[in-house]
Amino acid sequence: MTATLPIAVAGCTGRMGHMLIEAVLAADDCRLAGALDRPGSPAVGHDATAFLGQASGVLVASDLHAGLKDARFLIDFTRPEGTMAHLAVCRELGVKMIIGTTGFTDEQKAQIEAASNDIAIMMAPNMSVGVNVVLRLLDMAARALDQGYDIEIVEAHHRHKVDAPSGTALKMGEVVAAALGRDLKDCAVYGREGVTGERDPSTIGFATVRGGDVVGDHTVMFMGTGERIEITHKSSSRSTYAQGSLRAARFLAGRSHGLFGMDDVLGLA
Template sequence: MANDLITDVIIMGGCGRMGGTLVRLAQNDPELALKAVIERKDRLDELESLDCLVSDDLDAVLAQYPRAVVVEFTSPEATVEHVGICKRHGNPIVIGTTGLKPDQLAIVNEAATRVPVLLAPNMSVGVNVLLKVLPMLVQMLGPAYDMEMMEIHHSRKKDAPSGTALKLAECMAQARGWNYDEVKKHARDGIIGERGEKELGVVALRGGDVVGDHTAYFFGPGERIEITHRAHSRENFAQGALRAAKWLAKREPERLFNIGDTL
């Protein structure tokens, strides 16, 4: 059981790139107890060396470990399923999944009133500090500066723009008093005319093994400001998620939490 000293965690997708990183870091963290790793049945033999329960049945595992914090970076569809299971058992869940649709986000938000839930498209401390800093820049620079966002990720990333780019762009739009859905430009093609004053472009580049780059641009009269965050490895995100798990284990259901709440 999770207590003030040790937090029990359950990792989803232990054979995945992020899942494997989470497993390794959790095993080496004296403040965490890795109780179980969940994976598809056809890949369970790849996890036989782990000194914990390995299973393809989250429902059965949570019955054994009440209050253990589930940590997952999976797919939107899987996330919705996992959130429902956690809600039934009362287990907290840390979600790093991106690309959730409005109806899926609604399910996550509802679950957060029943069990502790933390959702963050990016678990990095640096990115979440940017979410605090960018609105200040928007307000200080004023409407004379055009705003744009660019992100780069590895060739295997499935969603675009990235959840982090969307979150950063949304916070910039909100700081200017804009509705993001009304001003976003995720694609420009052909003869589209001059750039409008009330417009925020988000460009997604894909290639190689880039973990994640995000650059916010402010184009002003006679100058340009660029603020870039580069993730050097997935450990940055994994450490943030495990730090969030420790924090979430001590919380009661209230609302949908984010990484900013843990800082």
């Protein structure tokens, strides 16, 4: 029988947290071993699966040491400041991390990389298997369409998302820029207003839409003379992120340390 993976979930009372808990409960090779929420949350001290009308015996904790003491993996889709606090305790306790949080600064990314010398970490802006296949397709398309095509990235998310562009959109831009031999920091355009002049063909443009309950839509357009190629991914459920996270946990089970991405998990690296 496959060994059971003891998994804790950060931000356990949010939309993504609930989806992750349901996925862990439904997986034969996983068990819920911890549930974290912010101090002051009314859920602290209550059963983590109360929202499902059932009892798991796992209580929601705001104390990180208490919430992680029985876990060997933490899945974290929170915010940068929360993830960095979780990182310090996971490094101390030897808990492996699956990080889906976006919006990190370069300094925070460096701290995560440093922590991977001691614990295994899988970090990706999008855990969807489909999105990561799209990233590979974008690399292929950019290499083939490297002359005469303008590149624009359009993303849409729900009204509650706090960072823009999305981490997934930025990752798409990074993949395309790298394929073209560019650095996204030097060629990205994040907004246009007023008299902007003609488009610089060396740039990669971003447009952001926020509203409603959109889970996540991303389109990369390669626009040439007489044709337009669009590569699109649309998420209709957060369950794809949850299932990808569990695949990442299974991948990390055999690793003691190191920093990995979803391309490693899926064998696309």
